[in-house]
Amino acid sequence: MDDDECALETDNCSPSAKCANTPGSFTCTCLDTYKGDGITCACSEGYTSTTKVTGNVCVDDDECALGTHNCSPFADCTNTEGSFKCACSDTYDGDGLNCGENFAAHYGAAVGGGVGGTIFGIIVIVVVIIVLLIVCRNRKGQKIVDADMAQRYEATLKAADAKAVAKPERIVLAVRKPEPKAKVQPEPSPAPAPEPEPEAAPAVQAAPEPEPEEPAKPKAAEVHEPSDAQIQNSAGAVLQLGSRVKVNGYQQGTVRYIGDLKDVALNGIKYVGVELDVGEGSGDGSINGHKYFHCADFHALFTTVQFVEPL
Numbered sequence: 001m002d003d004d005e006c007a008l009e010t011d012n013c014s015p016s017a018k019c020a021n022t023p024g025s026f027t028c029t030c031l032d033t034y035k036g037d038g039i040t041c042a043c044s045e046g047y048t049s050t051t052k053v054t055g056n057v058c059v060d061d062d063e064c065a066l067g068t069h070n071c072s073p074f075a076d077c078t079n080t081e082g083s084f085k086c087a088c089s090d091t092y093d094g095d096g097l098n099c100g101e102n103f104a105a106h107y108g109a110a111v112g113g114g115v116g117g118t119i120f121g122i123i124v125i126v127v128v129i130i131v132l133l134i135v136c137r138n139r140k141g142q143k144i145v146d147a148d149m150a151q152r153y154e155a156t157l158k159a160a161d162a163k164a165v166a167k168p169e170r171i172v173l174a175v176r177k178p179e180p181k182a183k184v185q186p187e188p189s190p191a192p193a194p195e196p197e198p199e200a201a202p203a204v205q206a207a208p209e210p211e212p213e214e215p216a217k218p219k220a221a222e223v224h225e226p227s228d229a230q231i232q233n234s235a236g237a238v239l240q241l242g243s244r245v246k247v248n249g250y251q252q253g254t255v256r257y258i259g260d261l262k263d264v265a266l267n268g269i270k271y272v273g274v275e276l277d278v279g280e281g282s283g284d285g286s287i288n289g290h291k292y293f294h295c296a297d298f299h300a301l302f303t304t305v306q307f308v309e310p311l
Helices: 103-139 147-165
Strands: 017-022 025-030 034-036 041-043 047-049 058-060 075-080 083-088 092-094 099-101 230-232 238-240 244-247 251-259 271-276 300-304 308-310
Touching: 025 034, 041 047, 083 092, 238 251, 244 271, 251 300
Parallel strands: none
Antiparallel strands: 017 025, 034 041, 047 058, 075 083, 092 099, 230 238, 244 251, 244 308, 251 271, 271 300
16 A cells, blocks of 8 residues: 555655655645745745745735835836736836836927917907008098097007017926825734743762772782794794894884794794784783783784794
């Protein structure tokens, strides 16, 4: 029967990943807003980790509130899940990243007002000219001018001149810049649960003090097996007790014993006991309870004469 590692919780998927059982194994897939191999996760771009373990809990970044967007100064920023959008403000055109002024929205009213005032002024001038022509034609047939008529005529001319001289007033439409929207602060993430305090270690009882040992009795003087004074190797060199020698072609030491070894497999063979300068041997000069010479541990070496040569 296949083990369902996901149900048994024996998988090693990340807490931010989904475990899927497969025959004989399982797979780990990162959840939305996370990226990774399913075992080790991290927050996707546009998200920030809010816990000590990176990628355990990811919260959307509000680029508009944090000011990390790249929208135009004349655009409105709108935060979205994992990203943001930019849209040009009123009276501006563009893709939100680059916004330019809308000519008609900014200057249409001012241009219309100016053109309308100019046409009105032209009409007034034309009317005044027509009136003057009519008055001049009537004056040709009159020799005596009534005083009241003259005053009315003069007033009419002054009024016409005033209208003709007056310039049309230019109307400018004030453009109100959009007020910046208040930045939305991200909601604080929940505080992590406090870690449990470690349990106090059980008190360790002090070990009882050891009873004083009885003073060791002095040992009798060690008895060394008798040694020959010298021996000759196959090359004809004579080796004596106390001679400096080289063993096995590389180990150096001093000859301390020459003679038989008791309780060994081969009897009747002369051995050479050497105290090595370096602890590369075995024992302290004893074999099978028989003391042949005394030295520090691992400094004793027993071999046949053909492997020993004088220095």
